[in-house]
Amino acid sequence: MKPLVASLFAAGIALGVHAAQGEETIAVLDLRSRAHPVVAAEVSDRVRETVRRMLPAARIVDRESDGDFVLTGKVSHGGLGYRAWLELRDRNGEVLKKASATASSRRELVEAAEVATADILRARQEASGAFAISLPAVPAPSEPAQDGLNLDADSGVLVAYDRARRIETHGRDSPEDAAAAWRRVADMPGQNPFREMAISRAQQWEAYAAGRRAVDGQLARDIARLRRVLPLGSLTDSAKIELLVRFAALHGFDKVSPLVALLPSAALRERAELSLDCEVREAHACLQLARIADAAKDAKEAQEFLDRACAAGGADACAEAGDRWLSGDARDPARAISALQRGCDSSNAAACVRLARAYEEGDGTAPNAKAGTDLREKACAAGDGKSCRRLAGVSDEPGHIADLLRKGCDGGDSMSCALASREPAIVQRQLQEAAAAATKAPPTVKPAKATDTAPAKPPLPSSPKTEIEPPPRDRTAVGVSMIAFGAVAGAAALMVSTDGDSRRSSRSGRDLTAGSETSAISGRTVLGVAIGGAALISTVAGLAVLFSKPDAPDGTKVAVGVSPGGVAVAGRFP
The missing domain is CATH 3.40.50 (Rossmann fold)
Incomplete structure (x- = not known):
């Protein structure tokens, strides 16, 4: 520029x-x-x-x-x-x-x-009282003194007075006509009880007319300036939008629409319309501007528009604004609590849930279990199913528990739906146990200080004993058994494989396309491989049991299963 x-x-x-x-x-x-x-x-x-x-x-x-x-x-x-x-x-x-x-x-x-x-x-x-482009107040009609209405007044004065009062009812649109009508009343000769009042009224309407002309002249000049400036490529989009917002605030939002059309792109025109709507407290417009700021990676501006959307009555924006004020570098718990409270008062479930968590966890405010419960009730009433389930966990009335679970299911909580069909007493116990486990506070760690003495080391716990720890003789027996099982399984695998080979040899030169014979051979092959694998694993495990010594109190326990579909091994190897 x-x-x-x-x-x-x-x-x-x-x-x-x-x-x-x-x-x-x-x-x-x-x-x-x-x-x-x-x-x-x-x-x-x-x-x-x-x-x-x-x-x-x-x-x-x-x-x-x-x-x-x-x-x-x-x-x-x-x-x-x-x-x-x-x-x-x-x-x-x-x-x-x-x-x-x-x-x-x-x-x-x-x-x-x-x-x-x-x-x-x-x-x-x-x-500070300097000149401002604004209209003076429209003169309010004043009733004349009762003693001024007498038959001694000139009839022409009475007619002029009545006419001036009729004309000034349209004085907002035609202030010059109203001023002229009252001047005629003031200039009437003869007995004129309305002269002083007419002079005052004429002066008020003349001042209003002068202010009106000044505003109209300023409006014309501002429109001419914006028509020259808005199409400029050297002016940033944000500056153009700020110009339009200021113009609308001064001259009226009804006069700014033709100027928005001068913006060079459809996207900029849309953003300008959103900015103007946000200025008149349209919550949805402020929320869309927050999304645009998020896309531009401008977190500060996004937060500002979320706050404006919340102030304009957007309960969803209040929930999001409050959550952002509780996180990030710009953390402000006081503004967060205020925004969440505004959203919850508007029956927004998300705002009530987030505010309840703040009181339950002491996030940005002092912990308050009662306030958290009250907010959970509001969240449940607003349709948050999980809050209904949490309330069911602290209730002592089976009937109330069932009602809360039904509400939770209606609110989209699948766990509430599953629990609603069970016995209320069992559900109550399970929910209370889950709530107790969830709210159990972790042990606090006192920060070390230079003057603190080192705490005494607690005695080492004794090694736990388990019932599955086998004595040495049992270990030998287990190892021998597993090796024997491996040998038997290996022999079985060899027999299955040999049987399959002999069958294939005996059918040499025959038609081998029969589906049943092919599937039988394939099944025996798979079974042979599975049994052979089990034999190998069992033998290796048995040798490991025989030639190793346990270092820990936990004993060795290995389970091997064989099926036509494969081999399953479970347990702890030394």
């Missing part, structure tokens, strides 16, 4: 701001940035230049203690590029106005920061 365009753009954002009357002191502090101090310095210089240009009568200082107002902020770099946050505080530390600027490059960020600074100064001047 060229300097001339940047100046025009900043002037357009200011929307008719005038310099503050009288000398004020504004402390403009250097913007903070750990990762990008050079960029922060460039932005800080541009912010100071903007303040000097827009407030030529103000005194600019760089120490917070010397200023009537303090302008400060920070710079970061994230998924959407560079971003600057600015805020204006008064002497007491109260934040008067915030603004942000987003850009894809350092140069664009400096120019966008100029725009944000102009917006903040405009808000400060409006708050």
Whole structure:
């Protein structure tokens, strides 16, 4: 963006701001940035230049203690590029106005920061009573004194008075006509009890008409500026959307739609529409903007839009916002509890469940079992089946347990469905045992200190004895038995194999395509291989038992099974 365009753009954002009357002191502090101090310095210089240009009568200082107002902020770099946050505080530390600027490059960020600074100064001047583009209040009709209505008044005055009252009912749309009607009443000759009131009413409607003309003129100028600026390729998408949002806030959201059509792409137009809808507290729009920020890897902006969606009444957004505030680097338990409570109050099951967990586990708040139970009841009523099952585990009434399990099953909890068909007393015992096992706290480990003495080592536990540990004689018998079993199994495998070979030899030269004979040969082959494998494993295991000594109290126990489909071995080898 060229300097001339940047100046025009900043002037357009200011929307008719005038310099503050009288000398004020504004402390403009250097913007903070750990990762990008050079960029922060460039932005800080541009912010100071903007303040000097827009407030030529103000005194600019760089120490917070010397200023009537303090302008400060920070710079970061994230998924959407560079971003600057600015805020204006008064002497007491109260934040008067915030603004942000987003850009894809350092140069664009400096120019966008100029725009944000102009917006903040405009808000400060409006708050301090400077000129603001807004209509004065529509004059309210006042009833005349009763003693003024007498027959001595000129009849022409009474007719003019009645006509002026009828015209001013449409004064909002035609303030000049209302002012002229009351001027005629004030100028009527003769006995005129309405003269003073008519003069006052005429002045009020003239002031309203002047304000209306100023607003209409400013609206025309702002529309002309945006028509020139919005199609520019050098202006970031975020800056264009911020322009439209500010325009809508000042002139009305009904006047911004034709300007949205000037945006160069359909995706940007859709995002602008979402931003405008979010400004008027449409929760679904704020939630979609949070999804867009997530896709851009901008967690901070996503969290901001989730909070706005929650504040606009989006219970699902409250549950997600609260869960995010309890995790990650930006952990804020107080904001998490507030968001989850808002969502749970709106009967959102996920928010109630997450808040219940926070109280049950002491996550971000003091543990409170009763509060957790109450929240589980709300979650169950909102359709969370698992919460219904947990409540069934702490109930002492079989009938209530059955009702809770039915609710849990209706809420999609398959375990509740399985338990609902069983005896309530058995279910109660099982659920209580499961709950006790789940809530059993692990032993805490006291951190070591330099002054702590080393704890005495506990005596080593005695080696456990098992009933399956065989004595030495039994080990010899087991080993011999397994070797014998292996020999017998090996002989059987040899016989099966030899029988198959002899059958194949006797059928040489015959038709070997018969299905039954082929399948029989294949079955004997598989059986022979299986028995042979069992023989080998049994022999090896027996030799291991005979020639090894157990090192541990656990004895050797090996089980071997043979079936036509394979061999199964189970146990512990030495």
